[in-house]
Amino acid sequence: MTETKIFAARKIVTMDANQPEATHVAVRDGRILAVGAHADVSGWTDAAVDDRFADKVLMPGFVEGHCHLMAGGMWRFLYVGFQDRVDPDGKHWQGVGTIEAVLDRMKTADAELPEDEPLVAWGFDPIFLMDRRPDKRDFDTVSATRPIAVMHSNFHLMTVNSAALKLANYTADLDVDGIARDADGEPNGELQEVAAMFPVMRRLGIDFRALGRSPAGVTAFGQVCKRAGVTTAADLINDLPDEDVDELLRITARDDYPIRLASMLNAMTQTAVETGERALALQERSTDKLILGGVKIVTDGSIQGFTARLRWPGYYNGASNGIWNVAPEQLNGIVAELLSKGVPMHIHVNGDEAIAVAIDAVEAGLRRHAAPDHRTVLQHCQMADRAQFEKMKALGLCVNLFANHIFYFGDQHAALTIGPDRARRMDACRTALDLGVPMTIHSDAPVTPLGPLTTAWAAVNRLTASGRVLGEAERISVPEALHAITLGAAYSLHMDDRVGSVEVGKFADFTVLDDDPLGVDAGALRDIPVWGTVLGGDVHPV
Amino acid sequence: MPQATAPLPLTVISGYLGAGKTTLVNHLLRHAAGRRLMVLVNDFGDLPIDADLIEREDGDMLTLANGCVCCSMGGDFYNALVDVLDMPERPDHLVIEASGVARPARIANIARAEPDLALDGVVTLVDAENVAAQLADDLVADSVTDQIAAADLLLVSKADLVSPHDLAALKDRLNAINPAPPVMTCISGAVPVDAVLGGIAPSQDAKPSPPHDHEHEEAYARWSHETSAPFDSDKLQQALTAFPDTVLRVKGIVFVTGRHGPLAIHRVGRRITIADAPSSTDRTSRLVAIGHRSGFDPALLTRLVDGALATPGPQRPDSTQDKPPS
Ligand SMILES: [Zn+2]
Numbered sequence: 102m103t104e105t106k107i108f109a110a111r112k113i114v115t116m117d118a119n120q121p122e123a124t125h126v127a128v129r130d131g132r133i134l135a136v137g138a139h140a141d142v143s144g145w146t147d148a149a150v151d152d153r154f155a156d157k158v159l160m161p162g163f164v165e166g167h168c169h170l171m172a173g174g175m176w177r178f179l180y181v182g183f184q185d186r187v188d189p190d191g192k193h194w195q196g197v198g199t200i201e202a203v204l205d206r207m208k209t210a211d212a213e214l215p216e217d218e219p220l221v222a223w224g225f226d227p228i229f230l231m232d233r234r235p236d237k238r239d240f241d242t243v244s245a246t247r248p249i250a251v252m253h254s255n256f257h258l259m260t261v262n263s264a265a266l267k268l269a270n271y272t273a274d275l276d277v278d279g280i281a282r283d284a285d286g287e288p289n290g291e292l293q294e295v296a297a298m299f300p301v302m303r304r305l306g307i308d309f310r311a312l313g314r315s316p317a318g319v320t321a322f323g324q325v326c327k328r329a330g331v332t333t334a335a336d337l338i339n340d341l342p343d344e345d346v347d348e349l350l351r352i353t354a355r356d357d358y359p360i361r362l363a364s365m366l367n368a369m370t371q372t373a374v375e376t377g378e379r380a381l382a383l384q385e386r387s388t389d390k391l392i393l394g395g396v397k398i399v400t401d402g403s404i405q406g407f408t409a410r411l412r413w414p415g416y417y418n419g420a421s422n423g424i425w426n427v428a429p430e431q432l433n434g435i436v437a438e439l440l441s442k443g444v445p446m447h448i449h450v451n452g453d454e455a456i457a458v459a460i461d462a463v464e465a466g467l468r469r470h471a472a473p474d475h476r477t478v479l480q481h482c483q484m485a486d487r488a489q490f491e492k493m494k495a496l497g498l499c500v501n502l503f504a505n506h507i508f509y510f511g512d513q514h515a516a517l518t519i520g521p522d523r524a525r526r527m528d529a530c531r532t533a534l535d536l537g538v539p540m541t542i543h544s545d546a547p548v549t550p551l552g553p554l555t556t557a558w559a560a561v562n563r564l565t566a567s568g569r570v571l572g573e574a575e576r577i578s579v580p581e582a583l584h585a586i587t588l589g590a591a592y593s594l595h596m597d598d599r600v601g602s603v604e605v606g607k608f609a610d611f612t613v614l615d616d617d618p619l620g621v622d623a624g625a626l627r628d629i630p631v632w633g634t635v636l637g638g639d640v641h642p643v
Numbered sequence: 644m645p646q647a648t649a650p651l652p653l654t655v656i657s658g659y660l661g662a663g664k665t666t667l668v669n670h671l672l673r674h675a676a677g678r679r680l681m682v683l684v685n686d687f688g689d690l691p692i693d694a695d696l697i698e699r700e701d702g703d704m705l706t707l708a709n710g711c712v713c714c715s716m717g718g719d720f721y722n723a724l725v726d727v728l729d730m731p732e733r734p735d736h737l738v739i740e741a742s743g744v745a746r747p748a749r750i751a752n753i754a755r756a757e758p759d760l761a762l763d764g765v766v767t768l769v770d771a772e773n774v775a776a777q778l779a780d781d782l783v784a785d786s787v788t789d790q791i792a793a794a795d796l797l798l799v800s801k802a803d804l805v806s807p808h809d810l811a812a813l814k815d816r817l818n819a820i821n822p823a824p825p826v827m828t829c830i831s832g833a834v835p836v837d838a839v840l841g842g843i844a845p846s847q848d849a850k851p852s853p854p855h856d857h858e859h860e861e862a863y864a865r866w867s868h869e870t871s872a873p874f875d876s877d878k879l880q881q882a883l884t885a886f887p888d889t890v891l892r893v894k895g896i897v898f899v900t901g902r903h904g905p906l907a908i909h910r911v912g913r914r915i916t917i918a919d920a921p922s923s924t925d926r927t928s929r930l931v932a933i934g935h936r937s938g939f940d941p942a943l944l945t946r947l948v949d950g951a952l953a954t955p956g957p958q959r960p961d962s963t964q965d966k967p968p969s
Contacts, residue, residue, distance in 0.1 A: 270758040277756040278748075295721070296752035303725050303757070310722055340719070369687050370715065422785055425744040427687075428660055429782050458782065 105129045105146040106638055109139070110154040112617055115603040116161050116587050125150070126159070128609040131389075131637030136603050153640075157632055158617045160583070161602045162332025162610030163553040164590035166501045167447075167480055167543035170336045170364075173322030174312025175223055175547045179210045182224025182254055186550050189324035191643060200235050207243045207251075219305040220244065223252040223547075225260070228513070229566070236283070237262050237290025250305055254509075256548065257406045259298050260291050269300035314345060319352050327359040328643045329552045330612035330631040333591070333600050335363040337447060337480065337545075338397040340370060341379075346386060346393070353390040359634060359641040361610070363392040363594050365447055369399060369427065373438035380444040389608070389637070392596065395445040397480075398435060399426045401455035404483060404518050405510050409452030411484070417520035422454075429458045436477075437466035445595055446477045447501075453484040460492045467496060476539070478593045483527050484519065490529065490536045499593045502528040504542035504560035505549040507572070511565035525572035530560045534581060541589035542582070554618065557582035558627035579623055611635040649921065650761035651728065653737045653754040654840050657747035657790045658768030659777050663800035664740050665691050666832035667768060667839070671738065672696055672711050674836045681734035682713040683723055685750075686742040690715055720750075728759050736763070736840055744786045748793040761918065763841050764911035767794035771801045771813060771828075778816075791820045795912035796839070796891060802828035824912035825891050825935070835863050838891045838933045841909050863891075864939040867931040868948060873898045874928060876906070878951035880917070883910050885947055889938040895930035896920050900953040 106128045113123040113136065120137060127134040127142040135142040139150070176188045181203045184196045197203045203225070211220055220243070227234050240249045240262035248265035252258075271280060271288045279297030283289040292298045302308075312318045313336075326334050339345070341364060353362055366383060368376045376396055384394030401423050402408020407416060408423040415422055427435070432448075439446050440463070450456045456479060463477055478499045479485070483506060485493070493500060506514070507528055515524040526532070533540040542556050561582045565571050577585075591601025599608055613632040621629060633642035658664050668682055669692060684690055692705055692713050699706040704714040712734065716723040727737060737760070741747050747765045754762035767790045770777070777787045791797065797817055802810060814826045827834055876899040883893060893910040907920035908930075932944060 269756075271756075275755070278752050280756070294749075296749060296756050299721065299724070299753050300757045302721070303728070308722065308725075310719060371687055424746060425783075425786060426742075428742075428744045428786075430660065431687075431743070454782070 104638075105134065105148045107142055107146065107148050107150045108154055108159070108611075108635070109150045109152045110159045111156050113159040113603055114161075114583070114617070114619060116584060117602045117604045123603065126603060126609070126611075128638040131609055133603060133605055133607050133609050135605060154613060158614045159603070159611045159635075160330075160614060160618070161587040161612070162600060162608075162634055162636065163330045163586050163612050164333040164541075164594070164596070164601060165326065165329075165331045165543060165546070165551060165553060165586075166335050166478075166541045166590035166593050167337045168334055168546040168551055169338070170313035170319060170322045171309050172546035172551055173320070173325050174315060174318030176321055176325075177312065177318075178252070179207065179220065179222040180224050181206055181222045181251065183226045183229040184550060186224070187325075187328050189321035189328075191324075191328060198229065200230050200232070200239060203230070203235070204239060204243060207240070207249070211243050211247065214247070216247075219248040219250065219265070221250050221252070221305060221307055224254050225251045226254045227260075234291075235260060237266065237288075240290065248301075248305055250301055250307065252307075254548075255403075255405055257403075258291065258293050259301070261301055262290060265301050265305065266290060268304045271300075313339075316348060316352060319349065320358070323358050323360050323362075325546070325551055327634050327641050328631065329554075330614070330634060331360060331551065331553060332610040332612065332634050332636050333361040333363065333594070333596065335365065335590075335594055337365050338367050338399070339364045340367050341383060341393070346383065349391055350386070350388065354388065356639065358390065359636050361390050361392060361600070361608075361636075363395065363596070365395045365397040366393070368396040368435060368439070368446075373435040376435070377439050377442040377444050380439070381442060392594070395447060395594070396439060397447045397449065398432065399449040400432060400459060401425060401450060401452050404451050405513060407518065409484070410454040410458075411452040411519070412454045412457065416518060418517050423452060429462070432458060433462045433465055436462040437469055440466040440472040440475055440477075441470040443472065443475070445475070447480050448477065449480045451481045451483050453486065453489065456482055456485050456489050460489060460496065460498070463496050463498060464492070476593065476595060480543075481545070484523060485529060486526065487529075487532055487536070490532050490538050493538045494536050499539040499541075500533050501541045501543050501590075501593055502530055502533065502560070503545060504528050504530065504556050505544050507563050508559045508566055509549050511563075511571040512567045512569075515565075515571065526575060527572065528560070529572075529575045530577045530581075530585070531575040534577060539589065539592050540585055541593050542585045543590075552627070553586035554629055554631070555627040557586050557618075558624075560585065561623050561626060579619060579626065582626075583618060609635060609638040648733065648759075650759055651733055651737050652735075652763040652841070653739065653751075653760050654763040655739050655741055655747045655750045655765045656768070657741040657745060657765060657793070658743070658800075659770065659774075659783065659787050659790065660743035661773060662743075662768035662770040663829075663832055664768055666800070667766075667798070667829075667834070668713070668738065668740050668832075669693050669696070670832035670834070671836055671839060672707060672709070672713065675709055675711050676836065678735045678840075680711040680736050680738055680840075681727060682711070682738045682740060683716050683727065684713065684740045685716045685720065685745060686740065724753065728757075738840070744783065746786070746789050746793070748789065751793065762916070763909070764795040764914070765793050766796045766798055766839055767791055768798045768800050769813075769817060771799050771805045771810060774813065788820055791817055794821060794824050795914050797821070797824050797826045798834065798839075799826060799828045800832070801830070803830045823914075825888055827891065827935070835933060838863065841892050841894050841911055862936055863933055864936040864941070865931065865933050866939075866941040866944050867929070868945055869927055869929050870948075870952070871927050873900045873953045874948075874951050875900060875953045876902075876917070879908070879948070880915060882947040882951040883908065883915050886910065886932070886944060887938065887940070889940075890932050890934040890944070893930060893932040895928065896923070897928040897930065898926055
């Protein structure tokens, strides 16, 4: 049965240069039948005009090009971050700005939790709680008996209470890197990096991968996306065993599942040949709502964790260089193999040395194999300089810049990790666009909150959390930022033929906004409320 | 969930690409001699275990005829480790074959932090032929240096491919990076298993090490020692520290004055650990060591530990022997 609808809106921002603005869009079989003025669409159908969006602004459904499924499952734990966030159920969680507010929120949660469950919180950011760094004694006031673990926003640290330290047998005489100590030499509750966190996480059953794999987590992820106006999201690493693929197919096929999910195969668990074959086999299982076939390769770590690979002169605070997750020579082999098979690649690179190695790998691979329209995406790519963008352009690489970092970690980057000058040219959106490198921007949720309008705001304004502008020269315009979170991201996912603009033939995926992003002040971009989304013509209010 | 059993010994095998980690792992699996080893491979690629060893294959887990198991970490270190620790029947010894660029100290640190794991040692393989080039490559030099620096034992592979002069120079270079560990050489991963894996303390029936029918055994010597007199714990630690560098590993179950239960002692390279051992009715202390044959002086080792008895004296050891290579 063919159903045709016409939506009328105050304004439709199409991202189609042939017709940048419209007021009506006709939808048939989940796809855009016609777009323009009423007269442009009424010739196709005598369907009544649905004018529920008469005072709303429609945009092409936002595309988040780099986030993680666990952004949904994280909400099983208590949010204690500095910034406001909205949970999958639509509850608005106000940011907590003082230690007292953090503890109050935790005490409330403690009172409601069954006795034998640990209290796990996430999103904690002590650098914003200026007066002092909380430790176990603070969390002991929440409970002296229940184990408590508070994961910091960067996921590299956690602070636990005395009950949790006891559970892991942590005592003063234990000689382990990463167990922070107080003046008396006793563990103070702060645990740094995996080794120190492992025993506590294991005993408290904190399993991040499971958060992204469970049906409840995948469902919650869809809700988080919808509330941010996202209709297509890329889950940027997944082992994708058959049973998980079956489950993802089942969940995404539901009419009430509000997004198209692109899930990237982890290329780090098998040989390059096997990865390529697996990716091609997965591609065959793709549907309109589950898009498979791309792969993710992780080269270095993170800048704020001092694990990114930097070229000379290295880290501003003198920290030693970061780590490789894959040896450069192994990367060459993987990239060449996947280019030869036409498998789309997303390569995690943060530091400029990792970027150089990835560019070299692609260049060497392209000399061996013609790989037309490969669109290999350098993910994060935060420290790329102009010469590296020139190479990217010449080699047909795309870039997905981590614009949210400017706001969330920009102050830290200038003061601590890479110093003021390189921090000013981090996530160089302007340079990418000027040199013609296909560009999009991302949140890496749950590392930073999912919200393309916020990410666009970050790229446009380049304000840090302390309120200063970091790298004015790399700012982009609002229309450029809106392109980045729609067509730009769609292009990086090889999906610009289906999503990213309001054009005839594409999926009828829209973001419904209360206001016009082209009409508000650039500083207010992130404040525009998301009313909901439309996916394949079906309306999903938040 | 954590269990109330003895901690699982963990040996980390590190080394850059091509250093021979997989060859060594195959050698260990082939000569496990009754120990149920579990090998976790933290590198992407095949699990290149010799086909004749494999009994069963399901998914990314290989079960060997001798009870050992080998599986891929699937890129997820955390879950792989949790799974091993939660196994209903834990293996006797866990071996992690780290990736070619992994920092073994980070992995070892987990074993220090986790009460259900006991760090047995970090063994770093060094490719005699290519390590100079690796150390000259800015992209990987720091990873390779880190691996060498974190080692309790250094194992130089492909030793047959370089001249004795170059080999000596290489050993100097390695010890300049990390002065502590003894340096062993090997060809095709052939080294005594009990030097690489300290693991299991000597049992009460003091069974000698399983026979090794390899010529490489001739390069190594063993020492074992028993006494019913209790040690002084501080003095014993000093004695172990004084063992010469020709000694690769020492392990033992010992009784000391002032404690009822036995202690498990363990020295790999220059690192000594002492921990509680399961109690036993027999109050005999037992120690064993393995080392390079050249310069190995069993009488010296006996003298050193005898000097660590709570009431030292010209006491005849119950038994001391340098076992001939079999
Ligand atoms: Zn990510």
